[in-house]
Amino acid sequence: KAGVTQTPRYLIKTRGQQVTLSCSPISGHRSVSWYQQTPGQGLQFLFEYFSETQRNKGNFPGRFSGRQFSNSRSEMNVSTLELGDSALYLCASSLASSGGGETQYFGPGTRLLVL
Amino acid sequence: AQSVTQPDIHITVSEGASLELRCNYSYGATPYLFWYVQSPGQGLQLLLKYFSGDTLVQGIKGFEAEFKRSQSSFNLRKPSVHWSDAAEYFCAVGEPSTYKYIFGTGTRLKVLA
Numbered sequence: 411k412a413g414v415t416q417t418p419r420y421l422i423k424t425r426g427q428q429v430t431l432s433c434s435p436i437s438g439h440r441s442v443s444w445y446q447q448t449p450g451q452g453l454q455f456l457f458e459y460f461s462e463t464q465r466n467k468g469n470f471p472g473r474f475s476g477r478q479f480s481n482s483r484s485e486m487n488v489s490t491l492e493l494g495d496s497a498l499y500l501c502a503s504s505l506a507s508s509g510g511g512e513t514q515y516f517g518p519g520t521r522l523l524v525l
Numbered sequence: 526a527q528s529v530t531q532p533d534i535h536i537t538v539s540e541g542a543s544l545e546l547r548c549n550y551s552y553g554a555t556p557y558l559f560w561y562v563q564s565p566g567q568g569l570q571l572l573l574k575y576f577s578g579d580t581l582v583q584g585i586k587g588f589e590a591e592f593k594r595s596q597s598s599f600n601l602r603k604p605s606v607h608w609s610d611a612a613e614y615f616c617a618v619g620e621p622s623t624y625k626y627i628f629g630t631g632t633r634l635k636v637l638a
Contacts, residue, residue, distance in 0.1 A: 414568070452630035453615065465624045474547065500568055511557045511619055513575055514626065516568035 411437055414503050415518035422523045431520045435482050435503030442484040444512060445477060447498040453509040456499075459484055488522075496524045527552045531629035537608050539637045546601040546632050549617030556568035558599040559626075560590055564612045572614075575599065586610070608631050611636045 415434045423429050435442050444456040455468040459478035476486040482503075488495055498519045505513035528551045538544055550556060557576050561569040573584025580592040590601045599616060616629040 427602075443624075443626070453617075453628035455625055455627070458624045460624065467623075502569075504583060513559070513571055513574060516561075516565075516570070518568045 412517055414501055416501050416517040416520050417449075418520060419518065420521050420523075422525065424525050425490050425491055427491050427495060428487060429491060429522060430485055430487045431499055431501075431522075433484045433486075433488075433501030433517060435484070436515055439503035439505055439515070440482050441504045441512065442478055442482065443502045443504075444484070444486050445500045446470070446504065447500055447519070448496075451502065453459075456486065491524045493524050496522060498522075527556075527620065529620060529627050529629040530633050531614075531616055531617055533632045534630070535633050535635065537635040537637060540608050541605050544601075544603045544606045544610070545635070546614050546634070548599045548601065548629060550597050550599065550616075550618050552597075552618055552620070554621070555594065557621060558590075558592060559617040559619065559625050559633055560584065560588070560599070560601050561615045561617060562586075562629075563615065569615060572601070572608075576634075601618045608636045608638060610634060 417432045432444045439517045441460045443458040447453050457467045462478045473489045478484045498521050500512035500519045504514045531550045548614040559574045563569045573582045573590050575582045575592045582590050588603050613631045613633045615631045618627045
């Protein structure tokens with residue numbers, strides 16, 4: 411079974427631009443979570459989607475948004491990029507039949523550099 | 526608020542030595558507990574998890590972890606470290622009532638030959 415895939419793997423953007431990242435979960439997984447990883451902050455939870463609905467959201471500004479499609483693929487969007495948005499963005503999928511107890515499977519991440 | 530603390534940012538051990546990585550959590554009830562490993566440029570790979578039952582959990586690559594409710598800890602151990610274990614290790618808590626996971630800031634392990 412193929413793992414979680416994320417595209418693109420690397421991105422360079424400039425301040426003020428927007429960016430869209432994509433995540434394809436493991437086949438059969440219906441939950442997708444997004445995390446921002448930076449050296450100083452570790453992994454910070456962005457949001458989680460299940461059956462096209464956002465079930466939980468972390469403490470990030472409204473510039474960060476996401477969505478999930480009917481095939482469980484998910485995208486996250488960051489508008490008006492700031493230098494501090496430079497990070498590794500990780501996507502994780504799970505079956506999500508129960509809350510908080512599912513094993514999450516992570517993709518390799520998208521490394522975003524904002525100049 | 527729920528939190529996960531990994532007090533050691535960096536740990537260096539010699540190959541063949543034993544290893545213990547510390548993890549403490551703050552949560553009102555018994556959470557679901559996880560340890561993940563991240564190699565450079567890679568995503569996170571699950572080492573082991575604890576949901577309930579036996580407090581000593583066995584994982585992949587020879588790792589084990591022990592849940593101690595009285596200490597709110599879930600420390601990761603390995604009796605003999607291999608050079609390939611050099612990576613960053615993350616402890617995480619899954620909240621049973623939500624769909625949220627909280628990660629510690631990670632411990633970077635260096636292995637000396």
